[in-house]
Amino acid sequence: MSTNVHPLVEVQDLAKSFDVSAPWLNRVVERKPRQFVHAVDGVSFTIERGKTLALVGESGCGKSTVARLLVGLYEPTAGHVRFDGIDIARGFKGANGAALRRRMQMIFQDPYASLNPRWKVLDIVAEPLIEHRLIDDTAGRRARVGELLQSVGLAATDMEKLPHQFSGGQRQRISIARALATQPEFLVCDEPTSALDVSVQAQVLNIMKDLQRRQGLTYLFISHNLAVVRHVSDQVGVMYLGRLVEVADKSELFGRPSHPYTRMLLDAIPDIGMSGRARTPVQGEVPNPLSPPSGCSFHPRCPHANARCKAERPALLTIGGVKIACHAIEEGRLQPEPRSAARQEVLAAEQL
């Protein structure tokens, strides 16, 4: 068997662009060219079995598009996604397409929009069982739905209720139960807790971690909250304007961040422990994805940018065990930066 040789998920040069051109008549009359947004632009990463890769970035950086590409909700413009060695673009269309789909599921951000308000929880959670013809008899399905609900901390009797009878956190657990119905190996979680309050977020994150330990699940976890990412992930990929700028182990990324953008993101988080510490002011905002800057797309906000950064797009290279796309790091102009209490005092001093 080849299953243990390669990582569960391999993504290679994945790209997706969306046509956002004006209607044909407007283009002709106003002499405007077609316009494309390169939402995801040459992204490569792998996820090992039983591990969690988190993708972080600000809004519009393409992290949700990657999630949708991975489960086949979008077709890539270029590049490949291999799941357990099978190219999913071909795999989904082939004879075993349904079997392949069964092995990966998705959890969406908004638990209010992702559950049908007119369906009972039983119908919602049993839908994948019916769709994939996993359990044919009604009694068997009820028993399985009961088990699934219990595995996410709800009562089996909750299956007779409708979604509006649950709070946001409970609804998100129903989404998780539905995703687990087909016994998937891989879960794509697109901001699963960002619509929830912190105390409820803690409940959902704990459940997700427990499930991973018990069932050996592999997660792609998308979030903009670095503290949450630090809590759940093994590896972290930082995205900026459709590209991965740094991929590293969690301890490496949070302990010795390399890419200037990663450092900026880390500096921007309000730190609860350091009451009174001032933050480094961060300059600028994310540019318009319709007209991304030339070269390295971060260069207008980067304190270390030079002429090469403006002209040449950096490739994602492995430097010191970390994958990073930055000329300054590659040339040795910039060193990874250890994060310690000493540095934070320096930051505080700069503020005054």
Added chain:
Amino acid sequence: MTQALLSVSHLRVEFPTRHGTLVALDDISFDIAPGEILGVVGESGAGKSLTGASIIGLLDPPGRIAGGEIRFEGRRIDNLPYEEMRRVRGRSIGAIFQDPLTSLNPLYTVGQQLVETIRTHLPMSEADAKQRAIRLLEETGIQAAGQRIDHYPHQFSGGMRQRVVIALALAAGPKLVVADEPTTALDVSVQAQIIALLRRMCREHGAAVMLVTHDMGVIAETCDRVAVMYAGRIAEIGPVHDVIHAPAHPYTVGLMGSIPAMDHDRERLLQIDGSMPRLNAIPPGCAFNPRCPHAFARCRVERPDLLDAGATRAACWLHDKQERAAA
């Protein structure tokens, strides 16, 4: 202690509905000193935004203030007629809302909106008001303010719009700014800029701030004191450092424990089971008692007031002198 700038005492806000009256805020009391930054934190539905709306007199009907009073510089403002309150709002109390796009009028340039606000409240000529508007925009870090002042809100990015809104809130020189989730709609990198700006601008203009947010991190970095709200009541209030590092109320303890930390690893987050009660099902006694790991008989029948608990004040019977003596 010097006289409080804003003093809220026993504030009660009700929403009459067909199925009975819902009490959204119940016996809220706190003060804000001149120049102080008070954070108000809590989960959705805790009543933090309503508290802010009551103070600036923008409570949406059918919500109404059913008891207590709000005093600003010693003068009662919760029962002012509409026109008089309109003069207080903007002149004495500025407001910043969550979504910068909806708090600016898309049909007017930002300059027109700033000048209008300034001239409504201050006796100034058009030209002077415009000069003041440009100066305000420059202070908020908007480049080429002289040209940008003639731009419309849609020509600004989200972070820039929030800068304009801050300039607008401070335009008439208010002594208090009520900021309701000013950074929630923004990206993290921009959020840091806006929080720093808000703090700097209010310090320079001598304005106190009531900062409503659900983000404990923002509170930790910005505020002097913090009030933690739960189910329409204040659970704990005190200096930020003490509330964060030595919380006295079990809800605050749970809230702090459920936030993933950046400086150390934990396998599991502390979790408070259950969720906040709905307004029509607030339990008797302490509203937190069904979720509280320390609840005892008294918590289920008698509602605690804010009691001294070390450096902070917490609404929890654990800090009652008699209970402590008995324990």
